[in-house]
Amino acid sequence: MSEIRPLTAADVPAVADLFQRVILKQTAPAPHTLSDYLMSLFLEAPDQDPEIRSQIYVKPGGSVTGFMGALALPMSLNGTPLRAAIGSCLMVDGHADDPVAGARLLRTFLSGPQDISLGETASDITDSMWRKLRGIVLPSYSLDWFRLINPAGFLVELLANRSAAARSLSPLARFLDRWARRRASGPELRWSSVPIRSDISHTGFLTDSEIDDEVLYELIPRFTASFSLHPRWSQEGLRRILKDAAEKKKYGRMTRRMVTMRDGTPVGAFIYHGDPGRIGHVLQVLATPGHAGSVVDHLIGHAAESGLVALQGRTQPALLDAMLTRRCAFTHRCSTVVHSRNPALLKPFLTGDAFFNGLAGEAWTRLIGDDWNKRREFSRTGKAFRTSSG
Template sequence: MSEIRPFAAADIPKVADMFQRILRKTDRPATPSLKAYLGELFLDPPDFDPDIVSLVHVRADGSVSGFLGALPMPMELNGMRLRAAVCGTMMVDGHAEDPFAGARLLRAFLAGPQDLSLTETANDVSTAMWRKMRATVLPDYSLEWLRVIRPAGFAAALAASRFGAAAMLAPLARPLDAFLHRQGKGTEPQWSHVAPENQNGAFSDTEADAERLLELFPALTANFPMRPQWQAETLRARIAHATRKANYGDGIRRVVSTRDGRAIGLFIYYGNKGGIGRVVQILAAPGQEGAVIDRMIDHAARRGLVALRGRVQPALLDAMMGRRIGFLHASSSIVHTRDPALIDLFRSGKAFFNGFAGESWARLIGDRFD
């Protein structure tokens, strides 16, 4: 008879093998680096809680056939501490042999001691499982946004991501984008350029080190009634994890300030010239969301990126309107709790979730383990 039990160090080789085959879709063996990171992330996470643990599904013969990664994340609501857990990596080996293994893992996770169970990476199959267990899908947290900066370059980069030979189109895209930029310059915002008002000099952005981020994260999330209970040492660990995402490109961490040096926001993204940048976090003081988004787009444009994409925060949606930002759905953000009042906070966008308040900071999303 199969069972669910806590993830242990002895399970790492099997889980790493599943990660390669099921999530990375490669037959290459798991590297020592990947195995070490799985142990670091899921056996000693930044906000370690001995009662909130990752889980494995074990067949009757004792072999591990499934895994669910649980990341503790203390939250606070108007000064009250809440225990939250983020369901990260979830996978099942041999699904056809035991189609209910994933459901058993999820049910065991939701039965844990946490007040809130969350995920931001649920695919269609796992979303259906969450729904059956009376969880709430959060549409405003589940959207991804896309801002094209260089249309021809974006098309070439998109083609190259599917067909490697299409990378040869990139040099041809540059003069076309330059032409489109000249045609649109000085007019209303277009997909082909950054509007002049984004560069009016009222705001500037400068590089942020880890200590500056440690200072700004709590300050810029303080206006959310429901937010992570950031502790300096655990937030520092998340920032360290997020330093490298080699599959996405170079990491960029910038603080946006007014002319007198007052910080009004920050943005963190990854990307290289000619590529599509991945934004992990945008934070802004109330009323300054548009300025922060503009500085981020302008910075990416100056670095030669062809587009930016990231996960929506409800607090940013209004500012994104009118900035030629499109929206799509790739995975779902979901909350499960026995307290309806907590669900209402998420539905109304008053909870800070996704990005660093989720799992996107972890290296498993976007990094290589060569």
């Protein structure tokens, strides 16, 4: 009979192979770098709770065919410490042969010792399983937003995903975008592009500047404390999150910027990945009450000045009003879900007074946005001398 049991270090290579087959759709064995990362993420994290365990699904013959990761997230509700757990990487190989395996893994996760169970990337199938187990989908946390900056460059980027030869059109796209963005200058925002000088970010009394992780360590707790329910990361845990977040090869370079008033008082910050000519992926937008719109303006303005063709990210209720008036489009790709045996703990999520998604989720992990496929490194003579993983 199949069994579900906690993940151990000896199981990690099998889980890595499962991730390689089910998530990455690769037939080759998982690279050792993926195994090492899964070990550090699910078994060695600084804020790991020894009672909140990832689970594997084991067939009678001993093969691992299912997995559900659990990331511990210490939280605080109006000063009261709570234990939360984020469900990550629910996957089953051969679902048709054992259609209840995923539901059994999720049920085991939800029956854990945590006060609150959360999911940030639930697919339609997983969403349905959460609902059947009395989980609640949070619509205002479940939208992805999109802001177009350079329309011609965006079209080239889409075509380049099908054929690299499309990038030869980039010079023409840049010319067309400069023309389009000059026409967009003025007080009225356009859906099609952003003004050439990013006027929307120059509000006169606010400015943004590059910062490092040391500054972020101080800012993040300050900005999240305004929510009644928010993470209470250890400093070591937050350091690990930001370190991992920086390593997303598919998304490009990570930008960290702080928005301040004239006197230097911080009112917000934003973190996004992206390179010129590419689509930027926003990991987090932080703002003090009343400044969300200005922080979003500076985010869009900086991305435009940096040559990105568009921005995309995940919503939070506190940012929705600001984004609705800044020509952001919204779509639903996956759901944010919550479950608790204590109904009182659900209220902050239902009212939008809980800080979740992004850094308080699983989007920061290298499992999203990093490149685990094998690549060959070449010597100066052009001959491959070893194979490594990225």
